[in-house]
Amino acid sequence: MSLPSTTASGPVATGHRRPWTALALLGVPVILALLGPLAAGGDAPLPGALPSRPPGSGHPLGTDVLGRDALSLVLRGGASVVGGALAALAVGTLLGIPLGLLAAGPRRSLDETVMRTMDLVLAFPGLLVLMTLAATGHRDGIWLVAVAGVLQVPAVARLVRGAALAPGSRTVVEALRMQGHGWAYIHLRHLVREVAAPLATDAGGRFSTVLYLLASANFLGLGLPASSPDWAVLIERNSGALFTQPAAVLVPAGLLTSLCVGGNLLVDRVLARKRSHT
Template sequence: MTAATSSRMPRHAAWRRLRRNPGAVLGSLLLALLLGCALLGPLILGGPLAQDLGARLSPPSSAHLLGTDQLGRDVLSRVLNGARISLGLGVGVMLASLLIGTAVGLLAGLLGGWWDELLMRLTDIFLAFPGLILAMAISAALGPNLRNVMIAVALVSWPAYARLVRAQVLALREREFVEAARAMGSSPGRVALKHLLPNTLAPLLVQGSFDVGSAILTAAGLGFIGFGAQPPTPEWGAMVSETRNYIGQAPWASSAPALGILLTVLAFNLIGDALRDVFDPRHA
């Protein structure tokens, strides 16, 4: 069997196990539905900021399938536009956190010595603060808007990737294939990018799947307490905050964005659980 064939076999086996995992199937269907709504919904429905004060707090009807809010805005249109915002924010935060944490973890594990100590103590400083409190402080310092929410949540989330990558690098850097690459004259950068980083992709994929949902939840929490997206932006957390005083009179106005948060986080958690089961050696 050639090296190329042997490297493909685990991926094929992992893909088969993933297709047979009920959580992966359900999570993927939910995610596909959410992506479809986020992409097509705003094109079909009217604008999320259009007001009709004569129809404020109207219950669900043929004109407004999920009713209207306190300003007469169509709740369904706002929820679907909020899906686009929340999914983009969650993926963007995950990618930014992944890049920062991977770079820090690779440097710490590969260089060792005082570099390792310095980078890991910096990581510990970020981990010493509760994530939401630190995100609130950063968002308040930068100013409450969507861009700054992404920055704040990314700065809170990267330490998990740094510790994960460092642990993987420490476990791999003395292995035979790494020593062989060094003996052949490979530079430290080439060793890191070609031999160490590819072997960290499976745990990073699992962590990233969970973190998209976590980032969406954190951003919604910031929006709810006023440190995130500001009205009239149709972000789910801000929408729940705007309509919470009308929950007895018009429960649909706050329950619809809350359900969007629930389903999105559930989809990514199901996918993350499935990926963890697939890549766990005990399930091989």
């Protein structure tokens, strides 16, 4: 009697398992963020509705501390979470790539200047920066996303610099330079393709980092206003009624957790699959 195959190409290989759990955990909050606002009602307090009421007739998730329908708020609150995290991730990537490529260039002085500046930015705790901005009156969503994105620049720049300075990349760069190609062709056409795969892998994990920072800022009242349906804001606003109306806290908290865990699991599955092919 033959045993089931356990090779990398077999059906039980870990690298070839479909990441259904990760896709489900990530997909539910993402779908709610995309389609939830289309199905949600308004976020104004309901006439005659009592605050912090448990789930009941007409209110599947009850009401929040202001007497608003909790289900409608949850449906509307994912857009700011996912949209803000993706926007901050885009800011960090778009600023970090050219800085990393500059640092990987032939000029040692430029490398030192860029990297020491990145070290300086990296030394500032993210929440402390957001607290300082909030104290000066800069506490809206645009500032929150911009600062969260800038705080990701040092890590992205270091990743790009490291990939561009890899021995294989440097050999190709020297060959292209000897053929007469300029800086723009070498760095913006060749090296960008070389760092695309590491950047894509890093973006999956960095999304969770940005999500954590934004959620923490909103939970502490450093970002979006208290009336926002953002999931982190809902958790903070309704935390005092956790035992009388737990749905208004546990549902958005579960969605945030699902989004973060699902993203991390999906990155892990992708990396495992890549290792199984090498």
